[in-house]
Amino acid sequence: MKRLLSAAGALAALAVLGGAAHAQPTLTAGKIIAVFGDPGDFVVQLDTNGSCGSSFFHIQRANANFKEMTAIALTAFSTGKTMTFFVVSCAGDRNITSHGYVSR
Secondary structure (H helix, E strand, C coil): HHHHHHHHHHHHHHHHHHHHHHHCEEEEEEEEEEEEECCCCCEECCCCCCCCCCCCEEEEECCCCCHHHHHHHHHHCCCCHEEEEEEEEEECEEEEEEEEEEEE
């Protein structure tokens, strides 16, 4: 029983430590000034820098919502609406996004 409790305690500690290693997504909103059909990603340039330091936001082709995010970004660009990205990681100074939305 002691080993089971020790193992459970160790797993709980790892879960807490593992959770601390993942940063919470940050939000960045701005007007789209350019879009790029990069071979690996769809890249959006906002008039605002993201948490990683640049104004470039990458929508990765491997994301399950790639087509939807690309459509939302193109809608924001063509209508001049504000685009908000959830930045989940950085690749150098580039902002890697998970999802986002368009607003007035």
